[in-house]
Amino acid sequence: MGTIYDLAKKTGFSITTVSKALNNYKDVSEKTRAKILQAAVEMDYLPNAHAQSLSTKKSWAIGVMFSEANEVGMKHPFFNGIIESFRHATEEQGYDLIFASRNLRNRDMSYLEHFKHRAVDGIVVICSDRMDEQVQELMRSDIPIVVVDMDSADCSVVYSDNIEGARLAVNYLYELGHRKIAHLAGDETTDAGTARVEGYKLAMQGLDLPIQPGYLVNAGFFSVEEGKQAMQQLLDLEDRPTAVFVAGDQMAIGAIEAIHENGLHVPNDISVIGYDDIEMIQYITPKLTTIRQDTDEIGEAAAELLLEQMTAKERSQERRIIPVKLIERASCAPVKE
Amino acid sequence: MGTIYDLAKKTGFSITTVSKALNNYKDVSEKTRAKILQAAVEMDYLPNAHAQSLSTKKSWAIGVMFSEANEVGMKHPFFNGIIESFRHATEEQGYDLIFASRNLRNRDMSYLEHFKHRAVDGIVVICSDRMDEQVQELMRSDIPIVVVDMDSADCSVVYSDNIEGARLAVNYLYELGHRKIAHLAGDETTDAGTARVEGYKLAMQGLDLPIQPGYLVNAGFFSVEEGKQAMQQLLDLEDRPTAVFVAGDQMAIGAIEAIHENGLHVPNDISVIGYDDIEMIQYITPKLTTIRQDTDEIGEAAAELLLEQMTAKERSQERRIIPVKLIERASCAPVKE
DNA sequence: CGAAGTACCGAAAGCGCTTTCGGGAAGAGG
DNA sequence: CCTCTTCCCGAAAGCGCTTTCGGTACTTCG
Numbered sequence A, B: 001m002g003t004i005y006d007l008a009k010k011t012g013f014s015i016t017t018v019s020k021a022l023n024n025y026k027d028v029s030e031k032t033r034a035k036i037l038q039a040a041v042e043m044d045y046l047p048n049a050h051a052q053s054l055s056t057k058k059s060w061a062i063g064v065m066f067s068e069a070n071e072v073g074m075k076h077p078f079f080n081g082i083i084e085s086f087r088h089a090t091e092e093q094g095y096d097l098i099f100a101s102r103n104l105r106n107r108d109m110s111y112l113e114h115f116k117h118r119a120v121d122g123i124v125v126i127c128s129d130r131m132d133e134q135v136q137e138l139m140r141s142d143i144p145i146v147v148v149d150m151d152s153a154d155c156s157v158v159y160s161d162n163i164e165g166a167r168l169a170v171n172y173l174y175e176l177g178h179r180k181i182a183h184l185a186g187d188e189t190t191d192a193g194t195a196r197v198e199g200y201k202l203a204m205q206g207l208d209l210p211i212q213p214g215y216l217v218n219a220g221f222f223s224v225e226e227g228k229q230a231m232q233q234l235l236d237l238e239d240r241p242t243a244v245f246v247a248g249d250q251m252a253i254g255a256i257e258a259i260h261e262n263g264l265h266v267p268n269d270i271s272v273i274g275y276d277d278i279e280m281i282q283y284i285t286p287k288l289t290t291i292r293q294d295t296d297e298i299g300e301a302a303a304e305l306l307l308e309q310m311t312a313k314e315r316s317q318e319r320r321i322i323p324v325k326l327i328e329r330a331s332c333a334p335v336k337e
Numbered sequence C: 001c002g003a004a005g006t007a008c009c010g011a012a013a014g015c016g017c018t019t020t021c022g023g024g025a026a027g028a029g030g
Numbered sequence D: 001c002c003t004c005t006t007c008c009c010g011a012a013a014g015c016g017c018t019t020t021c022g023g024t025a026c027t028t029c030g
Helices: A004-011 A015-022 A028-044 A047-057 A081-091 A111-118 A135-142 A162-175 A193-208 A224-235 A247-259 A296-310 B002-010 B015-022 B030-042 B050-055 B079-091 B111-118 B131-142 B162-175 B191-206 B223-235 B249-261 B295-312
Strands: A061-067 A095-099 A120-128 A145-148 A156-161 A181-185 A216-218 A244-246 A271-276 A289-293 A319-322 A326-329 B061-067 B095-099 B122-127 B145-148 B156-160 B181-185 B216-218 B242-246 B271-276 B289-291 B319-322 B324-327
Touching: A004 A028, A004 B122, A015 A224, A028 B156, A047 A095, A047 B050, A061 A081, A061 A111, A061 A135, A081 A095, A081 A296, A081 B191, A111 A135, A111 B111, A120 A135, A120 A296, A135 A145, A135 A271, A145 A296, A156 A162, A156 A296, A162 A244, A162 A289, A162 A326, A181 A193, A181 A224, A181 A247, A216 B162, A224 A247, A247 A271, A247 B122, A296 A319, A296 A326, A326 B095, B002 B015, B002 B030, B015 B030, B050 B271, B061 B079, B061 B131, B079 B095, B079 B122, B079 B295, B111 B131, B111 B242, B122 B295, B131 B145, B145 B242, B145 B295, B156 B162, B156 B295, B162 B181, B162 B191, B162 B242, B162 B271, B162 B289, B181 B191, B181 B223, B181 B249, B223 B242, B223 B249, B249 B271, B295 B319
Parallel strands: A061 A095, A061 A120, A120 A145, A145 A156, A156 A319, A181 A216, A181 A244, A244 A271, A271 A289, B061 B095, B061 B122, B122 B145, B145 B156, B156 B319, B181 B216, B181 B242, B242 B271, B271 B289
Antiparallel strands: A095 B095, A289 A326, B289 B324
């Protein structure tokens, strides 16, 4: 492959000139630049990224960190859409993504430490757990950062409009005639969870609907199983709801399972509306009506915010809230009688 | 954060000694090592990875490349499971994953070039397209590599036992009494596709079942939509099959949709068995019977093969075939009458 | 024809680390 | 007391690149 030094020897110029030719400095004549470039392709020379980073202090790498309760990592059906879109957007600018382990030569270290070690130019964290110590540490650092799906005053964030999403869901159910509307909530340690609860309460209030006791149940961390269990609690109630707004699609799938297992029908007996619009829900029965979060937009916005900081070389504290949309499918119906 | 030089100044030792202390050389006394380590935590020193890689020629990074027809990247419901497991396994050994863009400072380059530029220690490619020029190039290089889901004599590979999987599926349908068994195949440019076709033919032959004309249809690149269209072809046949073995779960979902839209019932009218066992199929109706590929095992095997090469510093050509398993759910039933 | 630009090139220092090699001090052995 | 080890430590070169700064050679202009 060869180094810049080999190129110098081959062409007869100094390594300085070679480097300049390669980097489009203008104090090198067209003629010699051409020769050097030519020689470069001949010996298919490639610059060594480490050497470059060492002297320029720029690594063209972005560290990514996931933090979610279920530890599914890239299998997360919602987060992986965001990351994919983020990747596209940053790739265009020449950045690579690095997924850091927390293990440096068998020495434990925090993500922040690892990212500093790797000298990444910026960090993206996709995080649902507000309390995550590691994430806090990252946010307090001075590396450009953007966090997705969580709010914070300390750094730039992007998340979708959870309040509005909840309002959309509740109002939609209301328009279908439902009055007994329950909410299967995401855990309050997550911003998404709490915001949707807030939106639910606000919407109910705006509609002059009381929240009956037991109608607001914490369904944990957005898993199918937790959704199922939480729905069972609703079904055990004396006065069952006729519709339920579920804070996540996977939980909604669990909820529907519970309803079916109790011999009831969705949406005829109970309407269910989810949140996220992950791919699989268009294939289940009934196809799930949901609030769509635009993963593409979220990823792009995150990329944009991070890129800005990296080029400006200063941290920002911008808040980008991405609009959501109601996707009508088949899991909601007008209330009976 | 400081450099090794700062540490030297602070402790009064030379940078040589500091470096040695940090790297557990034994020609530095316990006393001075302790002092240096102490000073290191005090100024929370972290070694610069680029500088280290530059002088050691080891980057502790593994390049990952996806290559699949639908360009969904990390959203791929099967591949992302593999990558996640691969990540876990390599993380334990202290490696980071890097997803390279094909764009270096707005200069196009191949993945191989980019990986060389980044000086990764190894490469994992998850690839379904046998013809991918980029993948070919990677395989021909001298960097340690492991490729998943594809066969090759040039490098170490891991994929699951597609022949056996197909046999399992066909035999299962046979035992349910089916004789008219069709196959919705993955495209022949993919190894997984062709292998399953081969397994299908072998199994049919072993059972003395002729493959009726039109019963083997290419359903393309494993998408829902393609599965649906291919199934429609089957349904348009004079003599419809009573069971169909579909080369991928997503295609199977499409197939079921097509069947339903034609007013038929799964599994009462037609049995469907899929392949992969992606998460969502346990939530559709009917729950899909399928051949499970063990993504955890595949990822781990890939990691193992790659790690071996990286420590041995020589390429291997091992072939690791991961067993598959029939997962019985609700989309297959005994043949009618 | 001399002075002031202008265009092009290279020496050298520096980025932060590793590793070889040699050397001094202390202890062991005769 | 002298030699031979053993134990510690440091000088220095090197990894591959960037960038400042200065220096030639050549134009241009008055």
